Amino acid sequence: MAAEKNPDGVRSLTIGEVARRSGVPISTLHFYESKGLIASTRNAGNQRRFPSLVLRSIAIIKVAQRTGIPLEEIKRAMGRYPPNSKLTAAQWGEMSSAWRDNLNERIRTLEALRDSLDNCIGCGCLSLNDCPLRNPSDTLAQEGPGPRILERASQRI
Numbered sequence: 442m443a444a445e446k447n448p449d450g451v452r453s454l455t456i457g458e459v460a461r462r463s464g465v466p467i468s469t470l471h472f473y474e475s476k477g478l479i480a481s482t483r484n485a486g487n488q489r490r491f492p493s494l495v496l497r498s499i500a501i502i503k504v505a506q507r508t509g510i511p512l513e514e515i516k517r518a519m520g521r522y523p524p525n526s527k528l529t530a531a532q533w534g535e536m537s538s539a540w541r542d543n544l545n546e547r548i549r550t551l552e553a554l555r556d557s558l559d560n561c562i563g564c565g566c567l568s569l570n571d572c573p574l575r576n577p578s579d580t581l582a583q584e585g586p587g588p589r590i591l592e593r594a595s596q597r598i
């Protein structure tokens with residue numbers, strides 16, 4: 442089958458080609474599209490067609506996901522640029538810098554968790570007075586949702 446081109450003359454890919462070349466399952470591509478992370482057009486036969494630049498977007502999504510960046514953050518970052526556009530080095534630099542800050546914050550939180558667990562490993566006391574993980578009667582819920590002890594610890598760093 443001859444390669445299709447979109448109205449701009451750019452080669453377009455079927456969803457199967459995108460899956461094969463990106464290593465991402467078709468179901469995941471559908472999910473990314475439903476979340477607005479990638480976009481397709483429809484050909485005359487109402488089949489999805491993606492510009493070849495979608496492979497670059499998918500690579501960015503995969504790298505970001507591997508570092509634990511939430512999909513909503515990935516979408517927000519990619520949404521600053523036109524869909525299916527080729528990011529410039531400066532744009533990629535902006536995006537990766539923001540993710541670096543996010544990654545550093547999560548590293549600080551994990552270090553705080555590790556430090557809290559250092560006292561607990563092999564202990565098992567769950568002491569109301571001494572254990573940093575103990576939360577009697579869920580009193581910390583009054584401070585708000587989430588892991589309050591760990592968030593407190595990461596704010597000290």
Ligand code: FES
Nearest residue numbers: 561564566567572
């Ligand atoms: S279990 Fe003993 S200090 Fe946490």
